Amino acid sequence: MTAIREDFAEILKLVRPKARVLDVGCGEGELLELLTREKQVDGQGLELSPENVAACVTRGLSVVQGDGDRDLDHFPTRAFDYAILSKTLQQMREPRHVLNELLRIAEQAVVSVPNFGHWKVRWALLSGGRMPETGALPEPWWSTPNIHLCTLRDFVDLCDQLELRIDACAALSDSGPARPIDPRVPLENWRAETALFLLSRKSEPAAPRALPQQNLFGEVDLPKPEGPAPKRRRKA
Amino acid sequence: MTAQGPIQAETETGGGTWRFPANRPLRLDSGATLAPLEVAYKTYGRLNEAKSNAVLVCHALTGDQHLASTHPVTGKPGWWDRFVGPGKPLDPERHFIICSNVIGGCMGSTGPASTDPATGQPYGLKFPVITIADMVRAQAMLIEALGIETLFAAIGGSMGGMQVQQWAADYPEKLFSAVIIAAAARHSAQNIAFHEVGRQSIMADPNWMNGAYLTAGVRPEKGLAVARMAAHITYLSEAALQRKFGRELQRDGLSWGFDADFQVESYLRHQGASFVDRFDANSYLYITRALDYFDLAARHDGVLAEAFVKARHVRFCVLSFSSDWLYPTAESRDIVRALNGAGCRTSFAEIATDKGHDAFFLDEPLLDQTLRGFLGAQAQARGLP
Numbered sequence: 001m002t003a004i005r006e007d008f009a010e011i012l013k014l015v016r017p018k019a020r021v022l023d024v025g026c027g028e029g030e031l032l033e034l035l036t037r038e039k040q041v042d043g044q045g046l047e048l049s050p051e052n053v054a055a056c057v058t059r060g061l062s063v064v065q066g067d068g069d070r071d072l073d074h075f076p077t078r079a080f081d082y083a084i085l086s087k088t089l090q091q092m093r094e095p096r097h098v099l100n101e102l103l104r105i106a107e108q109a110v111v112s113v114p115n116f117g118h119w120k121v122r123w124a125l126l127s128g129g130r131m132p133e134t135g136a137l138p139e140p141w142w143s144t145p146n147i148h149l150c151t152l153r154d155f156v157d158l159c160d161q162l163e164l165r166i167d168a169c170a171a172l173s174d175s176g177p178a179r180p181i182d183p184r185v186p187l188e189n190w191r192a193e194t195a196l197f198l199l200s201r202k203s204e205p206a207a208p209r210a211l212p213q214q215n216l217f218g219e220v221d222l223p224k225p226e227g228p229a230p231k232r233r234r235k236a
Numbered sequence: 237m238t239a240q241g242p243i244q245a246e247t248e249t250g251g252g253t254w255r256f257p258a259n260r261p262l263r264l265d266s267g268a269t270l271a272p273l274e275v276a277y278k279t280y281g282r283l284n285e286a287k288s289n290a291v292l293v294c295h296a297l298t299g300d301q302h303l304a305s306t307h308p309v310t311g312k313p314g315w316w317d318r319f320v321g322p323g324k325p326l327d328p329e330r331h332f333i334i335c336s337n338v339i340g341g342c343m344g345s346t347g348p349a350s351t352d353p354a355t356g357q358p359y360g361l362k363f364p365v366i367t368i369a370d371m372v373r374a375q376a377m378l379i380e381a382l383g384i385e386t387l388f389a390a391i392g393g394s395m396g397g398m399q400v401q402q403w404a405a406d407y408p409e410k411l412f413s414a415v416i417i418a419a420a421a422r423h424s425a426q427n428i429a430f431h432e433v434g435r436q437s438i439m440a441d442p443n444w445m446n447g448a449y450l451t452a453g454v455r456p457e458k459g460l461a462v463a464r465m466a467a468h469i470t471y472l473s474e475a476a477l478q479r480k481f482g483r484e485l486q487r488d489g490l491s492w493g494f495d496a497d498f499q500v501e502s503y504l505r506h507q508g509a510s511f512v513d514r515f516d517a518n519s520y521l522y523i524t525r526a527l528d529y530f531d532l533a534a535r536h537d538g539v540l541a542e543a544f545v546k547a548r549h550v551r552f553c554v555l556s557f558s559s560d561w562l563y564p565t566a567e568s569r570d571i572v573r574a575l576n577g578a579g580c581r582t583s584f585a586e587i588a589t590d591k592g593h594d595a596f597f598l599d600e601p602l603l604d605q606t607l608r609g610f611l612g613a614q615a616q617a618r619g620l621p
Contacts, residue, residue, distance in 0.1 A: 044581070050602055053585040057553065058609025060617060062581040064572055074569070076541075076577045 007086060007112055008034055010170050010178045010196050014110055015039050019081035022046065022106060024068045024098075025088045029056035036061070044080070046071060069093045072101040080106035087112050087194065090146045099162055103201050108167065112196040117151030117189040135174050136193045152189040159199060167206065168198040249305055249328075251278035253344050254378055258353075262339065262346075262374050268364035272353065275378045276344025277301050277336035280320060281328030283384065289620055290384045291326060292375065293335045294392030294399035296596075297523055298464075298515055300343035303335040309514045315597065325608040330621055331388070336378055338371040338399075340523050342516035345374070349450060349516045359518075361447035366522060368395070368530045372402040376410070386410050388618055389611065393417035393596040394563065395523070398530050401543070401571065405532060408547035413614040415607065417555045418596050420567035421540050421574065422531035427562070430470055431524040434463030438517045447518055460517040461508030468507045473559035473592030533574075540570065541577030551617070553610040554584040555603065562593040583610065 004012070008031050015021060017039045023032050026045030029052075035041040045063035047053050056063040064074055068085065069092050083106035085098070090113055092098045102109040114136040115121075124132035131141040139145070150158070159166055170178045171192035181188045183195060200206065253276045256262070261271035278301040283290060293303055293316065304320035306313060320326040326333050337345040340363070348363035355362070379387065390411055392400045397419025404414050420427070438444055441459030445452050469477075481500040496502040536542035552575050556568035565586045575582040587602050589595045595603070615621070 042581075044576075050585040050587060050606075053583065054602060054606040054609055057583045057585075057606055058613060060613035062551065062583050064576070064582060064584040065586055066584075071569075074573050074576050079576065079579070 004034065005030075006174070006178055007172050007194070007196055010172065011035070011084060011086070011110055012038055014168065014198055015041060015082055018042070020044075020079065020106075022075060022080045022083045024072070024083060024085045024102070026052075026056065026061075026063060028052050029059050029061045029063065031084070031086065032056070032061050032063075033059050044075075046074075068098055072098065072105060075105045077104050078107065082106050082108050082110055084110040085112075086110075087114065089113050090148045090150065092148065095148050096158065096162065099158070099164065099199075103164065103199065107200060107204075109164075109199045110196065111199060112172065112194055113150060113155055114146070114194050115152045115189065115192045116149040117153060118193045119190045120193070122190070134193075152183050152192055152195055153186075155195070155197070156183050159197075163202045164199045165202045165206070166197055167200055170196045172196055249278060249280050251301065252276070254381055256377060256381075260377070262370065262377065264364055264370045265367040266365050270339065270346055270364065272346075273339070273374060273377070274344065274346045274350070275336050275339070275374055277334060277378060278303060278305060279335075280304055280326075280333040281331050283332040283382075284620075287384055288386070288388060288618055289330065290332045290334060290379070290382075290387050291389045291391060292379065292387050292403075293320070293326070293333060294375070294390065294396035294403075295335060295338065296392075296394035296396050297467075297527065298511070298520075299396070300341060301335045301337045302343070303333065307514070310510070318597075318599070319604070319607070325604060325611055326391075330615070334379070334382070336375055338395075338523065339374045340366045340371070340519055340526060342519040347516065348447070348518035348522055358448075358450040360450065361518070363518070363522060365525055365529075367526050368398050368402050369406060371526065372399050372406060375399070375403075376407055379410070386412055388620065389413045389415060389614065391415040391417075391607075392419070394419060394593065395527055397563075398527070398532075401532055404547040404550055404552070405535075405543040408544075408550060411547065411550045412618055413551040413553070413610075414547075415553045415555070415610065416568070416571060417603075418557055418560050418563050418568075418593055419571070420563040421533060421543075421571050423528050424567075428528045430466060431528055433466050435521050435524060437462040437466070438521060441517075444517060447521075449517070455512070456517045457512040460512050460515065460520060461505075463517075463520060464511040464515075465504040465508040468504060470562045471592060471594040473561065473590050475559060475590040476592050479590070540574035544575050544578035544580050548579050548581075550580060551610075551614055552580055552582045553606070554582065555606060556584075556586045557591070557593065557595040557600075558586055558588045559590045560593040560595070 019041050021041045021043045023045045026047050032043040032045050036043050046066050047063050053063050053065045083102040089095050120134045121132040169183045171181045172178050172194040253274050256273040258271045261269040262273045299315050302314050304314040304317050337343040339345050340347045342349050348359045352359040390400045390403045397416040400414050400416050438459040441456035443454040444456035484499045486502050491497050532543050533540040554568050554572050556565040572584040591598050
């Protein structure tokens, strides 16, 4: 494996070494294997397809067959440092419940969502008058698994409603490297094709950052949530 | 036999009966003791120098130690022949595979048909009631006697899967990995109900003679056969029965009587009749009782996760079959939830099949693939070839 998927590369930067990680919808376990190899994480997967579970198990990964909507109750509270949900929140029947569950199980959630506010999507709808089909959303409306699409702004609103803190955010695209963004800036709602969020609960103190990459997303200022700002440096 | 040259046996088999002297009794959950204890077992392959390649396979209710070699009574291939052998997921060239007859059984381990040293007669109903934990304790004695400290894997389906869970609860330090197939952490009311039908059927046979039939020189064959027929239905799914037999008749036309008109009747009668040749009725009573008494959480204040907290270093693989209504997927998910709760590394998959509980013995490519993958990855983790 030479090229690493852009979102995987970003997640790899976010995760602390030796952390406990749950990957929801882990597929054939590429990300978990990468995290295990590069960050020596203690990984666990949840995956819908038994064929994929077999592939994961063959890689030496621990993966439970199940559905992110229904089976997150398999995992005890605070069993993980990170729960990862990559590009599937929009396929869940109850995205709010899933987000709450991720942050029950784990201290922080790493969630990526395609942005329905991206200019290509807006243009496709405006110019063609049809459901957009883009690189990030390739399927026609009648076969898409994406039943709960949202824009960047919608997602930020939901985080506010659920009292979630956005600890970091990056825009992902197939064509270029990941770009750290402030998801509350209106222009980003046009520019970001997919956004990757690191989330935690506002009710809990900010988690220590991944070391040694403290400046996960370069030098850009992160969104300022209400309450005490997440600290970049923390004494042990 | 040639004296020289590297001769590699295809499947090196061994085993026999391990007899523990009377001063090494088996202490039972009931408070009773069993001595002298005999454990009949088979082995395939060779224990490596580091003693790190031992695999214990735990058999199901009516299984025995003849895992992958011809059964001495029926002449049929071993019950998991398709899984154990050269090039198969359990490979005698790489693993040292052990399978022992459970205590209470009737293929050589101490059971109700064994001679009671107090009377010189078969135990019959004087045999103490045993539990899954007692079976596992006897296995642990055997493993120790064979000089093995840690099992590379303990594997079992159905009642075998219950024994594997008990191993994880009672001897976690002796386990490296564990595979639990089509099992449950306790017997449900429905499970107990079906077993009660079987037991009542045996006890209603006049030849049962209150358990003393061996002394009288008879056998409650009819009762045992009916018990097997009822149980056999629970091993198959409705879809599998329908596919196999439908309403097909044995002969042209109906008999207008009570002969086996339908093929499914004839099949069940055959299952019952051939079972009595190889199984002891009292063993059936004792082993079904052990299953009914099984409730792993009970000893841990009803919290199943507590049973597994000392097994955090063990890698678990739990598998269920979608059409298994004896131990349905929900039961396996309870085990998985508890293992996760205890912080154990756990994999789980539900194999989609319409073959019911017995899919464990049948050709299920995804079952093979998952087990092969799991064992391969665990072997790598343990530094085995």
